[in-house]
Amino acid sequence: xxxxxxxxxxxxxxxxxxxxxxxxxxxxxxxxxxxxxxxxxxxxxxxxxxxxxxxxxxxxxxxxxxxxxxxxxxxxxxxxxxxxxxxxxxxxxxxxxxxxxxxxxxxxxxxxxxxxxxxxxxxxxxxxxxxxxxxxxxxxxxxxxxxxxxxxxxxxxxxxxxxxxxxxxxxxxxxxxxxxxxxxxxxxxxxxxxxxxxxxxxxxxxxxxxxxxxxxxxxxxxxxxxxxxxxxxxxxxxxxxxxxxxxxxxxxxxxxxxxxxxxxxxxxxxxxxxxxxxxxxxxxxxxxxxxxxxxxxxxxxxxxxxxxxxxxxxxxxxxxxxxxxxxxxxxxxxxxxxxxxxxxxxxxxxxxxxxxxxxxxxxxxx
Numbered sequence: 001x002x003x004x005x006x007x008x009x010x011x012x013x014x015x016x017x018x019x020x021x022x023x024x025x026x027x028x029x030x031x032x033x034x035x036x037x038x039x040x041x042x043x044x045x046x047x048x049x050x051x052x053x054x055x056x057x058x059x060x061x062x063x064x065x066x067x068x069x070x071x072x073x074x075x076x077x078x079x080x081x082x083x084x085x086x087x088x089x090x091x092x093x094x095x096x097x098x099x100x101x102x103x104x105x106x107x108x109x110x111x112x113x114x115x116x117x118x119x120x121x122x123x124x125x126x127x128x129x130x131x132x133x134x135x136x137x138x139x140x141x142x143x144x145x146x147x148x149x150x151x152x153x154x155x156x157x158x159x160x161x162x163x164x165x166x167x168x169x170x171x172x173x174x175x176x177x178x179x180x181x182x183x184x185x186x187x188x189x190x191x192x193x194x195x196x197x198x199x200x201x202x203x204x205x206x207x208x209x210x211x212x213x214x215x216x217x218x219x220x221x222x223x224x225x226x227x228x229x230x231x232x233x234x235x236x237x238x239x240x241x242x243x244x245x246x247x248x249x250x251x252x253x254x255x256x257x258x259x260x261x262x263x264x265x266x267x268x269x270x271x272x273x274x275x276x277x278x279x280x281x282x283x284x285x286x287x288x289x290x291x292x293x294x295x296x297x298x299x300x301x302x303x304x305x306x307x308x309x310x311x312x313x314x315x316x317x318x319x320x321x322x323x324x325x326x327x328x329x330x331x332x333x334x335x336x337x338x339x340x341x342x343x344x345x346x347x348x349x350x351x352x353x354x355x356x357x358x359x360x361x362x363x364x365x366x
Contacts, residue, residue, distance in 0.1 A: 019043060019058070025102055026094050028056055039064070040072075044107060054091055055107045062099030066326060073324045073333075076103045078174040080338035081320040082149070085296040086142030088162070088172040091341050095334035110165055113158035113217065121220050129255050132217055133289050135161065137281060138169035139210060144277040146171075147203040149320060156209035157190045158216060168294040188232045189224045193269050196233050204271035211266030211274075218251050218259070223267075239269050258284065 018041060023030040028045035031053070035042045040059040047054065059072050079090035092104040113135060120127055139161055146153055153160075153171065160173040186195060192208035194201060215223040224239075226232040248264035262284060268274050275283070324336050 024048070025056060025058065025096050025100075026092070028054070028104065030056075039068075045104070053107050055105050057103045057105070058096070059101045059103075060099060061095075061101040062330065069326055072101055073326065073337075075174045076101070077321055077324055077338060078151070079103065079105060080341065082145060082174075084142060084145040085168065086138050086170055087145060088170050088174070089341070090338065093337040095330045095337075098330055106164075106170065108162040108164050108168075108170055110163035110167075112163060113161045113169075113213070116163070117158055117216060117220055126220065126254055127217055129259060130292070131167075132214070132255070132259065133284070134167060134293055135169050135217065136210075136214055137285050137289060138293060139171060139213075140277040140280045140285075142169075142171035143203075143206055143210070144281065147206070147277055150203075152201060152203055153206050153209075154185045154195075155187055155190075156206050156213060157187050158213050161213070164294070166294045168296060188229045189222050191236060192271070193236055193239060194271055196237050202271060203276070204274045207266050207274045207277065207280075208268075208271070211263055214263055214266065215247055215250075218255055218263075223247060239267070241268060241270075241273075244268055 018033055018036070019025065019030045021030055021032055025043075025045065027048045029048055031044040031046055033041060034044050034055065040057055043056045043058065045054055045056045046052070061069055061072055064072065076090065076093045079088055080093070083089075089106045090103070091106070092102075094102050096102045116127070139156070143153065143156070153174065155173055156171070160171065162170045162172050164170065186209065190209040190212045192201075192205040195205055212223045224232050224235050226235060244264045244267035247267060248260040251260040251263060262275075262280065265273065265275055266280075321338055324333070324338075327333050327336075
């Protein structure tokens with residue numbers, strides 16, 4: 001739980017200074033504050049030259065320890081490496097004012113699934129099953145892409161699944177994501193039993209977390225609760241196949257047997273019995289459901305990347321950018337951050353295609 005304690009410590013810190021509307025951050029003008037955390041603020045910004053509305057996460061990196069900096073920079077690196085419509089999209093990254101790390105990404109104005117759950121609780125109305133399937137299958141598409149890179153997200157929960165205006169779901173918050181390894185990271189109510197037990201982890205840990213989130217979407221309450229984190233841990237560690245069946249049965253008669261059966265399989269304590277994201281899509285992604293899923297904007301960078309992959313014969317699973325070598329010199333760190341994404345054809349040094357991303361990878365390894 002070392003990293004969890006680290007993140008809890010960060011939550012107790014003062015947030016970075018807010019920027020009033022009109023403030024320039026690099027080549028972006030602040031429109032309004034969207035949210036404030038303990039170690040970062042998120043703003044809606046407007047690109048000065050292009051006029052595009054985006055989200056900018058501004059982290060007070062100058063006061064962070066080396067481990068804390070690694071968490072922040074790792075999120076930015078993964079965003080720049082992973083090109084998929086259901087994963088948060090990287091646009092730009094830079095150091096501002098010699099103390100802030102700024103990460104520019106897509107603006108998703110419809111909030112997150114946690115907010116949607118709260119709204120339905122207030123209205124005392126369950127989510128329609130078609131909407132539940134849409135969110136679930138989109139999350140599986142994003143996770144499938146992560147898992148093909150042997151990356152566990154490690155913090156799948158409704159608050160980390162963001163929504164666009166047309167219902168497009170984007171999996172966000174990749175700060176604690178990483179390659180497969182045994183470590184105890186995540187949000188207590190959604191962590192798989194093997195994580196609590198510090199056992200060897202696989203991508204199936206994300207499937208258990210997604211199952212807990214699916215239960216919450218359907219039942220409008222947490223599956224695992226407790227007065228303390230230790231109590232939540234005991235509940236999850238003691239969770240059995242019988243408990244999974246009982247949780248799934250709660251969905252009836254409000255939801256279909258198919259959805260309840262899938263939930264039961266996702267919540268299995270034995271990770272080998274859980275389906276993969278790919279298996280969920282293959283078994284439950286019917287043509288009708290897949291056809292109804294929201295599509296990304298026509299000008300999305302992701303579409304350009306996938307089309308370029310097909311044209312150039314490049315693999316769809318592109319290599320990850322190498323870890324950013326951390327340094328106390330923030331100007332040197334600024335030079336090591338990933339290039340602006342292909343969504344910015346006028347940006348200096350923009351990575352206009354998958355081959356450009358590969359070239360950046362090769363230069364970094366040289």
